[in-house]
Amino acid sequence: MKTALITGATSGIGKSTAIALAKHNINLILCGRRQERLKELQNELSKTVNVHILSFDVREKEAVFSAIESLPEAFSQIDILINNAGNAHGLDPIQTGSIDDWDAMIDINVKGLLYVSKAIIPKLVAQKSGHIINIGSIAGKEVYPNGNVYCASKHAVDALNKGMQVDLNPYGIKVGAIHPGLVETEFSTVRFKGDDERADTIYQGYDPLTPEDIADIIGFVVTRPYHVNIADLVVFPTAQASSTIVKKSL
Numbered sequence: 361m362k363t364a365l366i367t368g369a370t371s372g373i374g375k376s377t378a379i380a381l382a383k384h385n386i387n388l389i390l391c392g393r394r395q396e397r398l399k400e401l402q403n404e405l406s407k408t409v410n411v412h413i414l415s416f417d418v419r420e421k422e423a424v425f426s427a428i429e430s431l432p433e434a435f436s437q438i439d440i441l442i443n444n445a446g447n448a449h450g451l452d453p454i455q456t457g458s459i460d461d462w463d464a465m466i467d468i469n470v471k472g473l474l475y476v477s478k479a480i481i482p483k484l485v486a487q488k489s490g491h492i493i494n495i496g497s498i499a500g501k502e503v504y505p506n507g508n509v510y511c512a513s514k515h516a517v518d519a520l521n522k523g524m525q526v527d528l529n530p531y532g533i534k535v536g537a538i539h540p541g542l543v544e545t546e547f548s549t550v551r552f553k554g555d556d557e558r559a560d561t562i563y564q565g566y567d568p569l570t571p572e573d574i575a576d577i578i579g580f581v582v583t584r585p586y587h588v589n590i591a592d593l594v595v596f597p598t599a600q601a602s603s604t605i606v607k608k609s610l
C-alpha cells in the first residue's frame with residue numbers, strides 16, 4: 361500500500377483529497393494547524409486506511425522538519441506528497457496592500473511549500489521513487505486585478521513545479537501541478553478575513569468547482585500507470601474562461 365502526505369488536510373481541497381485517496385486504499389499522513397479537525401478526519405478515515413496526523417505551521421521551518429522526522433516507522437516511506445496548504449490573504453491593489461498579508465502568502469504558499477518539500481524530497485531521491493503534486497492555481501498562470509502577491513506566489517509554485525520536474529527526472533520521481541480555477545472552500549473566507557458574506561458573493565450566480573471535483577482528479581492522477589505523468593493541469597468550472605471571465609446568471 362502507498363502512503364500520501366497531504367498538507368492543508370483540515371479543509372477544502374486537502375480534506376476532500378484525503379477522503380478520495382482513502383477510497384483508493386492509500387495510507388495517509390494528514391497535516392494542518394487545526395489539530396481537532398485532523399483528529400476528526402483521522403477517526404473517520406482510519407476505518408479504511410492507516411492514518412497519521414502531524415500538526416504544524418508550514419511557516420515554521422524547525423516545526424516542519426521535526427514533524428516529518430517524527431514519523432513512525434510505518435509511515436516513514438512517503439510515496440506521494442501533495443503540496444496543497446496555502447491561501448490568499450486580502451484582495452487589494454498593490455499600492456494599498458498589507459505587508460502582513462504579503463508576508464503570509466509568500467511565507468505559506470512559497471516558503472512553506474519549499475520547507476515541506478525539502479524535508480521529503482531527499483527521502484524520495486534515496487528511494488528513487490515518488491510522486492509530488494503541487495497545487496497551483498489559475499492565479500499561477502494569469503494575473504488578475506488586485507491578485508498581485510497571491511498571483512506571484514502561485515506563479516512561484518508553477519516555476520517550482522517545473523524546477524522539481526527537471527531536477528527530479530533522473531530519479532524517476534513524478535512531479536505535476538494542478539491549477540484550479542474557482543473552487544468553493546474556506547479559501548475566500550480566509551482571503552476576506554472571516555467575512556463570510558463577502559466570501560459567498562465570489563461563488564454566487566454560477567456553479568463553482570467543489571473540492572471533491574479536484575480531489576477526484578488527484579485520485580485519477582495518482583492512480584495512472586508509472587509511465588504516465590500528468591505534468592500540468594488547469595481545471596475550471598464550466599462557467600469560467602479565465603481568471604476574470606465567469607459567466608454568471610444573476
Ligand code: NDP
Pocket residue numbers: 367368369370371372373374391392393394416417418419444445446447448468472495496497498539540541542543544545546547548550571
Ligand atoms: P482552504 O482555506 O479550505 O484550505 C487551506 C488549507 O491550507 C487548510 O487545510 C489550512 O489548514 C492549510 N493552511 C493554511 N495556512 C497554513 C499554514 N500556515 N500552515 C499549515 N497549513 C496551512 O482552501 P483551499 O482548499 O481552497 O486551498 C487549498 C489550496 O488550493 C491552496 O494552495 C490554494 O491556494 C489552492 N487553490 C484554491 C482555489 C480555490 O478557489 N479555492 C483555486 C486554486 C488554487 P490549517 O488552517 O488548519 O492550518
Ligand code: 8X3
Pocket residue numbers: 496497498499507540541542543603
Ligand atoms: C484561487 C483561485 O481565482 O481566486 O487560487 O485566485 S483565484
